Amino acid sequence: MSPHPPLHLTASGAVRAALASPGLRLDLGLAALHLRSRSALLAGQLQRVYPHFPFEPPGDFADLHVHVDPGAGLRRWIRPQARFRCDSRRNFEPFPASHALPLVEWGSNWLIGQRFNDHLLLHAGAVERDGRALLLPAVPGSGKSTLTAALSLSGWRLLSDEFGAIDPASGEVRPVLKPVALKNRSIDVIRAFAPDAPLGPAFPNTRKGTVAHLAASAAAVAARHRGARPAAVILPRWSDGAALSLQPVPPEELLPAVGFNAFNYRVLGARSFDAAVRLVRQCPGWRLTYSRLDDALRGIDQLWRDLVPAA
Amino acid sequence: MSDDPTAHRWLLALGEPRQALGWSLAEWQRHIRLARRLRLLARLAEGLDAAGLLDQVPPPARRHLLAEQQLSRWRVDALRWAALRVVQALEPKAYPCVLLKGAAYVAQGLPIGRGRLPSDLDILVPKAHLDDAQVSLAKTGWDELPTDAYDQRYYREWSHELPPMRHPHHAYELDLHHNILPPVARTSVDAGLLLSRLQPSPWPGWQVLHPVDQLLHSAAHLFLDAEPRERLRDLADMDQLMRHFGVAGACPGFWDELPPRAAQLGLAEPLALALHFTARWFDTPVPEPVRRRVAASGPGALRRAWLVPLFGAVLDPTDPDRMPGLPQEAAATLLLARYHLTRLPLRLLLPHLWRKWRKAGDQTL
Numbered sequence: 159m160s161p162h163p164p165l166h167l168t169a170s171g172a173v174r175a176a177l178a179s180p181g182l183r184l185d186l187g188l189a190a191l192h193l194r195s196r197s198a199l200l201a202g203q204l205q206r207v208y209p210h211f212p213f214e215p216p217g218d219f220a221d222l223h224v225h226v227d228p229g230a231g232l233r234r235w236i237r238p239q240a241r242f243r244c245d246s247r248r249n250f251e252p253f254p255a256s257h258a259l260p261l262v263e264w265g266s267n268w269l270i271g272q273r274f275n276d277h278l279l280l281h282a283g284a285v286e287r288d289g290r291a292l293l294l295p296a297v298p299g300s301g302k303s304t305l306t307a308a309l310s311l312s313g314w315r316l317l318s319d320e321f322g323a324i325d326p327a328s329g330e331v332r333p334v335l336k337p338v339a340l341k342n343r344s345i346d347v348i349r350a351f352a353p354d355a356p357l358g359p360a361f362p363n364t365r366k367g368t369v370a371h372l373a374a375s376a377a378a379v380a381a382r383h384r385g386a387r388p389a390a391v392i393l394p395r396w397s398d399g400a401a402l403s404l405q406p407v408p409p410e411e412l413l414p415a416v417g418f419n420a421f422n423y424r425v426l427g428a429r430s431f432d433a434a435v436r437l438v439r440q441c442p443g444w445r446l447t448y449s450r451l452d453d454a455l456r457g458i459d460q461l462w463r464d465l466v467p468a469a
Numbered sequence: 470m471s472d473d474p475t476a477h478r479w480l481l482a483l484g485e486p487r488q489a490l491g492w493s494l495a496e497w498q499r500h501i502r503l504a505r506r507l508r509l510l511a512r513l514a515e516g517l518d519a520a521g522l523l524d525q526v527p528p529p530a531r532r533h534l535l536a537e538q539q540l541s542r543w544r545v546d547a548l549r550w551a552a553l554r555v556v557q558a559l560e561p562k563a564y565p566c567v568l569l570k571g572a573a574y575v576a577q578g579l580p581i582g583r584g585r586l587p588s589d590l591d592i593l594v595p596k597a598h599l600d601d602a603q604v605s606l607a608k609t610g611w612d613e614l615p616t617d618a619y620d621q622r623y624y625r626e627w628s629h630e631l632p633p634m635r636h637p638h639h640a641y642e643l644d645l646h647h648n649i650l651p652p653v654a655r656t657s658v659d660a661g662l663l664l665s666r667l668q669p670s671p672w673p674g675w676q677v678l679h680p681v682d683q684l685l686h687s688a689a690h691l692f693l694d695a696e697p698r699e700r701l702r703d704l705a706d707m708d709q710l711m712r713h714f715g716v717a718g719a720c721p722g723f724w725d726e727l728p729p730r731a732a733q734l735g736l737a738e739p740l741a742l743a744l745h746f747t748a749r750w751f752d753t754p755v756p757e758p759v760r761r762r763v764a765a766s767g768p769g770a771l772r773r774a775w776l777v778p779l780f781g782a783v784l785d786p787t788d789p790d791r792m793p794g795l796p797q798e799a800a801a802t803l804l805l806a807r808y809h810l811t812r813l814p815l816r817l818l819l820p821h822l823w824r825k826w827r828k829a830g831d832q833t834l
Contacts, residue, residue, distance in 0.1 A: 218494040219529045223502060223789065245502045245789040275536040425543045 164376070166209030173213065174201040183216045184208060187333035187382035188274060188323050191266055192220035197240065200226060200258035207259065207337040207358040210376040222269050226258050244269060253364075260361050260369050263339060267320055270334060271421040274323065277332065278433045279421040282322030283394075284331050285314035288466045290389035291331040292458070293322045293441075295419035301396030304344040307372050308451045309458070311352045316378045317386070326426070326433040329440070330385035335378060337371035345370045351451055389466050391416065391443040392458065402453040404461060405445045412443035477750050477786075483509060483705050484712065484751065486516040490525055497530035502789040507701050508586050510534065511541030515584035541584050544640075545575055548587045549672075551639045552576070555590065556674035558609040564598040565667055565676050569646065569686065573677040574706070576670040581709040589633065589642040595664060596647035603631060603645060611636045611643055619824060627653045649686050655811040656693060658734050680720040681727055684710045685736045688743035695808045698783045698793075698801050701750065707743050708751035716754055724755075728762040741767025742780060749781075779804055 165173060176182055181194035182204070195201075222244065229239040229252065238255035241248060242265045249268070253261040271279060283294035283306030292314070296302040303319045310316035317331060319338040324331055337358065340348055345368065348355055356373040393407065393415055407415070416434045417423045423430045444461065448454035479500045482489040492500065504510040514534035517523045523531060552572055559566045568576050569591040575582035594602045607613075611634040616624070624632050629648035636643070648660040666679040678686060684707060691703040714720035715727075731740040741763050747753040768776060782800035787793045 219498045221529075221533070225790070243792065245506050246787045246792055247506060273533075273536060275539040276532045425540055427539075427543055427546070429539070 162212035162214040164210045164379075165205050165213050168205070168213040170202060170205065173205055174198050176213070176215070177201045177204070181216045183214045183220060184211055185214075185382065187317075187335045188277065188321070189221040189270060189334070190217075190219075191222045191224060192216045193224050193226075193262065195226035195240075195258065197226060197228070197255065197258050199256060200240070200262070203259040203358060206356075207371040207373050209356065209373050210379040221273075222266055224262060224266055224269075226262060228255060257361050257364060259358070259371070260339075260364050263336065263371065267336075270321065275422050275425050276326075278324040278326055278423070278426055278430045280322030280324065280416065281320070281419045281421060283309075283319050284317035284322045284333075285309045286317055286331075286386040287314045287462065289386060290466050291317060291386035292462070293331065293388055293391045293437075294394050295322060295391065295416060296394050297419065300394055301344070302394055303338055303340055304347055304396070304451070305394050305454060307338045307340060307344070307348050307355075308351055308455060310338065310372070310375070310378070311348075311355055312455055315381060316374050321421075324388075324433055324437065325385065326429045328385070329387060329433065329436050331388050332385040333378075333382045335374050335382040337373050340370050340372060342367040347451065348372065388437060388441050390461070391437065391441050392446050393443065394446045394448070394454070396449065397447055398449055400447050400449045402450075402457050403445075403447040404457050407443035407445050409438040409443070412438040412441075415443070479503070480701065480705070480750050481752060483512055483516060484708065486513070486520045486522055489513070489517060490522060494527055494529065497527060499789065501530060501533050503786055505533075505537065506789065507699060507786060509584075509702050509705060510537040511586060512581070512584035512702075512705065514538040515541070516580075519580070519583070538584070541586055544586055545582070547640050548572060548575060548590060551590055551636075551641050551643075552592075552672060552675065554609075554639070555592065555606070555611075555643065556672070558605045558611070559594070559602055559674070560605065561674035561676075564595055564601070565664060566602075566674055567593040567664075567667060568670060568672070568675045568677050569593055569649070570690070573670070573683060576672040576675055577677060578671065579709070579713055581706055581713075587641070589644055591644045591646060593646040593649070593660075593663075596660065599631070599645070599647050606634060606643070606645070609636075610638070614642075627651055650689060650693065651812060653812075654693075656689070656735055656738075658689075658736070662734060680710070680714040680723060681730045682734075684714070684727070684743075685731055685734060685740060688739040689736050692739035692742045692780065693808070693811065695805055695812075696801075697780065697804060698797070699786050701784060701786060704743070704746050704750060704784070708747045708753045711747065711753050711755065715756075724759045727759060728766060731763065732766050737763065737766040738768045738772075738776075741773075742776065745777060746780065746784060 177194065178196045181192050184191040184193060225243045226240050228234050229241060239252040240255050240258040240261050241252040242250045242261050250265055280293065280295050283302045285292050285306060294302055294306060306319040316335065318334040321334040322331055323334050345360060358371040360368050360370040362368045391412060413434055416437060420430065446454060501510060504513050514537055517526060517534065523534065526534060552568065556566055571585050571587045572590055613632045613634050616632045620632065629651045630644050630646040633642040633644055648658060650656060650658050663678055663682055666682065667676040668679055670677045687703055687707050687710065691697055691700055715723040731737045744755055744760060744763055779800045782797050783804060
């Protein structure tokens with residue numbers, strides 16, 4: 159057990175003060191984020207969408223250092239901003255001050271995708287059950303995050319809604335545990351699917367429309383340093399009105415799909431090729447088309463039962 | 470900026486990787502953040518790897534070194550591939566084809582060829598063959614990025630290179646040069662002198678500048694450029710070029726030739742600044758007589774009195790938890806003004822800036 163209390167049980171004043179200085183440590187599993195900001199708004203938003211992460215000091219070493227500051231001069235008062243910086247560089251355009259959380263989420267995801275070339279980083283949802291991982295690689299707009307969110311609310315452990323981080327040495331999928339970012343209609347879909355789902359505030363008018371974040375569960379947070387060997391790869395696609403369809407994908411078709419849906423496939427060269435070959439040799443692949451979440455979950459559940467003996 | 474004189478001692482680990490083994494985890498964190506921003510992290514990784522010391526790095530730091538090393542190896546491989554394809558389009562038997570800067574270091578197999586993060590491929594051909602080269606490259610798919618008639622004239626008449634070219638198969642911009650500095654600049658170089666001392670390279674078809682000229686080119690590139698901010702990696706290159714060709718003796722006669730060649734090419738001032746700053750941050754062991762000769766022909770005391778602090782301010786890396794301070798911004802602005810004044814004579818500069826300013830205005834509307 160961590161000696162540190164979870165963020166949602168910590169007094170908001172203490173979180174606010176720590177976030178301002180010396181900063182908060184958010185250990186995501188694959189990488190630890192050192193986050194600093196004077197924004198009281200951001201402190202409250204973090205408590206809502208990272209509730210089960212321990213409230214801990216930055217420590218000696220973090221992998222990502224993110225600082226969110228308000229604009230200078232008049233900007234502090236007139237249409238205040240949230241500005242992102244990492245290691246003295248501003249990598250992004252500023253957001254309105256109220257949107258500090260989506261800025262931190264997108265910015266840190268971008269940094270992870272750039273930096274962690276010690277892993278093959280698939281653009282994929284990743285969940286675990288019975289000790290084995292299920293990977294859901296997909297292009298944006300396929301409903302990957304929605305499906306990952308629904309699975310994480312249905313007995314699966316969330317590893318990540320964005321990164322299928324594969325350790326080339328062991329072949330294991332490592333958690334990159336952050337809140338699931340739901341966009342536009344997905345927010346209502348998940349609210350309807352699980353009325354108690356721990357959703358954070360909705361942020362309208364972002365680059366990607368309205369965004370709301372689903373918090374990771376206490377169990378997922380406790381297990382964020384535990385990877386899992388992959389057991390299956392599902393290529394999901396949401397399509398309005400479509401009947402459920404789960405078609406096997408042969409390895410020779412799965413391999414290019416894996417490579418195509420990776421952030422750093424080319425950078426890793428032979429290493430990513432070897433890791434991807436190993437993945438498609440070990441894991442059967444399916445193409446999932448669906449319009450109703452319940453159908454998709456039932457299909458995946460059945461498939462999983464045939465594939466992975468329950469522990 | 471840092472007032473602590475030991476704040477930059479970590480840079481010595483680029484040349485002597487063993488120094489890094491004494492770092493605490495907190496020091497690793499600081500140096501990784503700085504080195505990544507300065508594009509020196511993969512260099513540090515390759516140095517530790519070559520010395521067989523990577524295994525002794527604490528695991529939280531080691532993974533960052535390995536990840537950046539992976540990125541660098543991919544980019545360097547892609548650069549090699551691009552260079553080998555490009556030379557097939559050119560006619561190295563008809564005219565010399567020369568690799569410049571990073572690509573030349575990689576082609577020669579120099580220690581500083583490892584751990585780079587190249588973003589463009591810089592090559593040089595004689596001015597008489599510039600059009601031939603461009604036509605040949607265009608035939609194989611290298612297209613100029615769109616420029617208007619004015620930009621074309623700028624590049625053709627006043628610049629030392631053509632507009633950058635892109636190719637759908639390559640991740641790099643190709644910069645085709647006929648000189649290392651603009652012909653109309655206050656400091657201009659006789660390209661014939663460079664071409665008269667070319668050296669073969671292990672990459673078929675490609676030649677490189679003489680080692681002394683490679684160092685002088687790097688110095689000119691840093692100290693006569695528009696944006697020298699935080700370009701410590703250029704100093705790291707120069708430090709290692711001098712150690713390899715001079716101190717380790719890979720180029721016999723390197724030290725004796727350096728001061729007169731700098732004077733001949735008109736690059737005494739950038740060389741003097743290079744020696745000053747490599748000594749300050751990298752302890753580069755330049756023989757004392759060479760140092761004295763360069764100092765004697767370099768900028769006078771009055772020029773040094775403003776150039777050295779200005780470059781000191783812009784080169785000094787900002788602490789990773791802060792944003793660049795006002796002194797650095799101000800120094801960078803002054804050096805930009807100096808750059809413009811030395812790049813184009815005033816009669817060309819004022820209309821040029823006026824045009825660029827009007828155009829920038831149009832684009833923001």
